[in-house]
Amino acid sequence: MINLDAAATLLSSLPIPDYQSQAMVNFRFKPSQVTLLNKFKAQRAKGLPIRAIICKSRRFGGSAFVDGIGLAHCVGEENVNAMIVAHRKDSAEALFRVPLTLIKGLPSTGYDLPEPTQKKITFPHPGGDSTLSIATAGDVLGGRGAAFSFLHLSEAAGYQGKAPFTSLLSTVPDHPSTFIVVESTANKKIGPGEAFYSMWCDAVYGKSEYDAIFIGYIDDILCRRDALEAKDAPVNEDEKDIISLVACDKFCGRCGKCHKALECVAWRRWAIVNKCQGDVELFHQEYPATWEEAFITPQNPAFTHDERRIARATIIEPIATGRLERDISPAADPGRPIILIPDDRSPLKVWKFPEERKHYYIGADAARGYDNKDYASAFVWCGETGETCARYASRINPESLAELLNFMGIYYFKAMVAVELTGNLGLWTQKVLRDTYQYPNIYKWKGRDDRQPVGYVTRTSIGWETTARTRPMLLDAFRTAIRFGRAKLYDAAALSQMEAAEMIEGKWEVRQGHDDILMAMLIGWLIGEQWHSAGMASSKLLDLENEPIDKKSEDRKVINNADLDVQGQVRAHWWKIQRYIKNGPPKPGARLDGI
Numbered sequence: 001m002i003n004l005d006a007a008a009t010l011l012s013s014l015p016i017p018d019y020q021s022q023a024m025v026n027f028r029f030k031p032s033q034v035t036l037l038n039k040f041k042a043q044r045a046k047g048l049p050i051r052a053i054i055c056k057s058r059r060f061g062g063s064a065f066v067d068g069i070g071l072a073h074c075v076g077e078e079n080v081n082a083m084i085v086a087h088r089k090d091s092a093e094a095l096f097r098v099p100l101t102l103i104k105g106l107p108s109t110g111y112d113l114p115e116p117t118q119k120k121i122t123f124p125h126p127g128g129d130s131t132l133s134i135a136t137a138g139d140v141l142g143g144r145g146a147a148f149s150f151l152h153l154s155e156a157a158g159y160q161g162k163a164p165f166t167s168l169l170s171t172v173p174d175h176p177s178t179f180i181v182v183e184s185t186a187n188k189k190i191g192p193g194e195a196f197y198s199m200w201c202d203a204v205y206g207k208s209e210y211d212a213i214f215i216g217y218i219d220d221i222l223c224r225r226d227a228l229e230a231k232d233a234p235v236n237e238d239e240k241d242i243i244s245l246v247a248c249d250k251f252c253g254r255c256g257k258c259h260k261a262l263e264c265v266a267w268r269r270w271a272i273v274n275k276c277q278g279d280v281e282l283f284h285q286e287y288p289a290t291w292e293e294a295f296i297t298p299q300n301p302a303f304t305h306d307e308r309r310i311a312r313a314t315i316i317e318p319i320a321t322g323r324l325e326r327d328i329s330p331a332a333d334p335g336r337p338i339i340l341i342p343d344d345r346s347p348l349k350v351w352k353f354p355e356e357r358k359h360y361y362i363g364a365d366a367a368r369g370y371d372n373k374d375y376a377s378a379f380v381w382c383g384e385t386g387e388t389c390a391r392y393a394s395r396i397n398p399e400s401l402a403e404l405l406n407f408m409g410i411y412y413f414k415a416m417v418a419v420e421l422t423g424n425l426g427l428w429t430q431k432v433l434r435d436t437y438q439y440p441n442i443y444k445w446k447g448r449d450d451r452q453p454v455g456y457v458t459r460t461s462i463g464w465e466t467t468a469r470t471r472p473m474l475l476d477a478f479r480t481a482i483r484f485g486r487a488k489l490y491d492a493a494a495l496s497q498m499e500a501a502e503m504i505e506g507k508w509e510v511r512q513g514h515d516d517i518l519m520a521m522l523i524g525w526l527i528g529e530q531w532h533s534a535g536m537a538s539s540k541l542l543d544l545e546n547e548p549i550d551k552k553s554e555d556r557k558v559i560n561n562a563d564l565d566v567q568g569q570v571r572a573h574w575w576k577i578q579r580y581i582k583n584g585p586p587k588p589g590a591r592l593d594g595i
């Protein structure tokens with residue numbers, strides 16, 4: 001098993017050319033490399049194999065560092081095989097130069113090596129030699145048989161398709177002693193970079209065991225220019241983003257944080273012109289400030305820059321990861337016999353534990369499952385505080401989702417649960433939830449059905465149906481809540497889907513990537529807006545027996561609903577005209593009602 005501290009000590013005694021002067025110096029870790037080391041150590045401390053995916057800004061030195069760890073692994077252990085995979089032949093050579101340079105320092109530590117070949121370094125040990133090899137992604141296809149305890153996939157967003165990932169990742173056994181790092185600068189969401197993007201999202205959403213590590217240019221101490229060059233900042237939305245990420249809350253302009261923010265802005269202005277030929281989108285990809293930016297944001301985002309910025313400022317780490325189980329101990333609470341068992345591999349993330357006398361709202365989206373790309377998800381909001389409490393996303397079938405919702409609902413004090421019904425899988429989930437588990441608090445449609453436009457039929461009274469009429473409601477309600485600071489999002493995965501949402505022909509959609517968490521999150525919020533008596537995030541604890549109705553929030557809802565009814569009527573009218581155009585004028589006797 002790689003001893004990470006010993007590896008770091010060995011590495012810091014070995015020679016490497018200095019990035020700026022090219023003079024040989026001992027390997028001194030940059031802050032971002034220390035960050036990596038600490039992330040690896042944290043996984044090891046949990047007894048997990050080291051699995052990391054790194055989305056990075058150009059040239060922060062991550063590859064060299066990871067390869068150094070691989071080298072130390074081969075020096076320290078007998079009979080192990082480490083593999084570095086490069087995108088292309090030329091990059092393989094450049095990449096392998098790092099370990100080849102580092103081993104020149106080994107004799108000084110009392111360790112002598114046979115002459116390495118161009119593709120392999122052999123480390124003699126009494127119990128069997130260890131090897132560190134280099135390959136290109138194209139070469140390794142079909143190369144089965146070998147087992148690696150250390151695998152570094154470099155510039156992985158450049159690999160062609162999913163195949164190299166599939167064949168390479170399967171060469172590493174699922175054992176706590178093993179180490180896999182997938183690392184790259186982003187290369188868009190579709191095309192060659194898609195496999196990397198999808199793997200990155202799985203890691204960010206906690207759906208895989210990989211730790212998602214983002215290293216942006218803001219973390220790179222070489223990406224700085226004189227703060228005075230940016231004394232007029234911010235001049236655009238991107239600069240505002242950097243300031244909100246780096247500067248102090250007040251943006252006083254005098255403290256260390258503000259100074260750093262201005263240095264970053266100054267470097268950004270310089271690099272856009274001098275490194276990216278004035279192409280801001282290219283700059284975002286090569287030198288991202290946030291990982292969302294790395295994958296290039298949509299042309300016509302569904303949420304405004306300000307809304308995304310406000311949401312981003314709320315993001316925090318979950319306080320627990322675990323699974324919900326029935327408490328079978330004698331001490332179990334008969335009314336609420338569900339407990340959370342800590343489990344680092346679970347797709348359930350918790351930000352707030354349930355509290356008595358609070359009200360919780362759960363939105364759920366069953367996997368649509370046309371391919372195995374889709375996830376089922378559930379999202380829990382607290383009505384009183386407007387805080388995200390928990391989020392679940394995983395590839396599970398509708399019945400398992402129903403079981404999860406039953407447990408989750410009971411755990412959160414009989415939370416109201418709304419399942420997205422569009423498509424039969426959601427209906428199935430709801431049916432199991434209602435009939436098998438007899439869950440007591442399933443969302444009932446709260447529209448103004450009595451004032452529906454003519455011809456509008458409500459097909460079901462329980463559950464959430466996303467239609468042309470209700471889809472905009474989801475977005476509008478949440479945008480308002482974000483703008484007024486009522487919704488505290490916390491969840492980075494939900495944020496990333498918010499960032500990816502775009503308006504296409506008047507309809508919000510996530511064209512690249514997933515919208516499962518976003519959907520569950522928006523539904524959860526809206527049902528809270530509809531049913532939470534004082535309005536979401538009123539911060540008022542309600543009396544369970546005698547819930548007061550907040551007149552103002554009721555009025556607000558009536559106005560909102562009236563607004564939506566007008567939209568609905570316009571739509572119904574439009575459809576009638578379309579039918580008229582398609583089918584010709586109505587037959588004699590039929591009435592032109594509504595046109």
Ligand SMILES: [Zn+2]
Nearest residue numbers: 248252255258
């Ligand atoms: Zn300041």
